[in-house]
Amino acid sequence: xxxxxxxxxxxxSNLFQTQGINSTGVDTIVxxxxxxxxTLYKYFGSKEVLILEVLKQGHLDFQNWLNDxxxxxxxxxxxxxxxxxxxxxxxVTSPDFHGVGFIKASAEFPQEDNPVHQLSSQQSQQFxxxxxxxxxxxxxxxxxxxxxxxSLIFEGAVQAExxxxxxxxxxYAKTAAKILIDGASxx
Amino acid sequence: xxxxxxxxxxxxxxxxMLAKSSNTPEGRLLSLFxxxxxxxxxxxxxxxxxLSNTNHALxxxxxxxxxxxxxxxxxxxxxxxxxxxxxxxxxxNIAHPLSNSLMHAKKAANALILAQTQPPAPTQVKRAVNKPxxxxxxxxxxxxxxxxxxxxxxxxxQQLATHARAETSDTNNSKQAVAATQPxxxxxxxxxxxxxxxxxxxxxxxxxxxxxPDKHKAxxxxxxxxxxxxxxxxxxxxxxxxxxxxxxxxxxxxxxxxK
Numbered sequence: 001x002x003x004x005x006x007x008x009x010x011x012x013s014n015l016f017q018t019q020g021i022n023s024t025g026v027d028t029i030v031x032x033x034x035x036x037x038x039t040l041y042k043y044f045g046s047k048e049v050l051i052l053e054v055l056k057q058g059h060l061d062f063q064n065w066l067n068d069x070x071x072x073x074x075x076x077x078x079x080x081x082x083x084x085x086x087x088x089x090x091x092v093t094s095p096d097f098h099g100v101g102f103i104k105a106s107a108e109f110p111q112e113d114n115p116v117h118q119l120s121s122q123q124s125q126q127f128x129x130x131x132x133x134x135x136x137x138x139x140x141x142x143x144x145x146x147x148x149x150x151s152l153i154f155e156g157a158v159q160a161e162x163x164x165x166x167x168x169x170x171x172y173a174k175t176a177a178k179i180l181i182d183g184a185s186x187x
Numbered sequence: 188x189x190x191x192x193x194x195x196x197x198x199x200x201x202x203x204m205l206a207k208s209s210n211t212p213e214g215r216l217l218s219l220f221x222x223x224x225x226x227x228x229x230x231x232x233x234x235x236x237x238l239s240n241t242n243h244a245l246x247x248x249x250x251x252x253x254x255x256x257x258x259x260x261x262x263x264x265x266x267x268x269x270x271x272x273x274x275x276x277x278x279x280n281i282a283h284p285l286s287n288s289l290m291h292a293k294k295a296a297n298a299l300i301l302a303q304t305q306p307p308a309p310t311q312v313k314r315a316v317n318k319p320x321x322x323x324x325x326x327x328x329x330x331x332x333x334x335x336x337x338x339x340x341x342x343x344x345q346q347l348a349t350h351a352r353a354e355t356s357d358t359n360n361s362k363q364a365v366a367a368t369q370p371x372x373x374x375x376x377x378x379x380x381x382x383x384x385x386x387x388x389x390x391x392x393x394x395x396x397x398x399x400p401d402k403h404k405a406x407x408x409x410x411x412x413x414x415x416x417x418x419x420x421x422x423x424x425x426x427x428x429x430x431x432x433x434x435x436x437x438x439x440x441x442x443x444x445x446k
Contacts, residue, residue: 148286152295153295159275172268179301
């Protein structure tokens, strides 16, 4: 039975990424997953809960992937910050990239009191905190300022790529991030 | 007030403010963040304005024109990225007024401008030398060293004085030649922009141009007064000399203007 839950989650995640969250109805999800509405509601209760679960899983997968990449390919803590945008670029330019869940969800649910919007904002903050952690490890004096600058560059580049695939925004984001990191390292 | 006017980033007044904000395209792009920052602090502004997620065509096309004027590699990408950053930062500023997000966004935008306009930082070229070639170079070097050991004592006295003079002059010349061709690193550029940025915030007294050598005049006018990035390290050193001679008063401009 857990397998069926996973299947609904994966199917919904793929459909949300490729077709948009609001444009994907529950009927489509159950049809593609080969299950029934009753089963979907049994596991998730509502479409909103399903969206929240998809976002949580997507964010967890992204953070784990990034963590593994940085831990396995760097020796010094300071290298992680320098390599961060290398791996982000690798991910954004891969054929499987369909956008970042929390950025897309935030745009589709702009109302601040909406739970999906709230979770998106929370995940955006978590990503900024992750950069803050890397900056602190790299002994950056203004880790707070740098993490805000890098997260703004990251989110802007991803939005640009979401709007126009292959825009090159992520390439320049990587160079700009290096300029900011180098500048912050000398302070 | 119609819908378009109430959207902060869609207003034609914003374009008017940007156009008169600076004499340089870089300055006009970066002013977007200052104007939004001031705007969001104004009393009752948030009651009447909002930030929509729509494509701000007017602002975008204005920013593309500025990005083209400053010679960006991909003006559309730069303009789009800057507008997105400005919108995201303004939204953060509304949600967390103490985050100072628009000023950090300005730094991020400045780095994006540099990423699209400065020449790539010099990289160390890895020479692919195969082993036989490496061995032959080593053998030639060994022969040369051997020959110099035999001939050196004979030539030593005769050449010593001349050599000492030539060495000093060669070192100076080669240092200058390297500086004249070497482009600025990202760090040099960032530091220079930080100085320009600081000067923009103050009221500055510039040295007299007439007393400067001709070469220095051009560098001084372009890289110090107009705030353009020097082309190489030699020009950077000269520009820095004059930057140090400038005296600025940093009484906040808004305060000065309100008097």
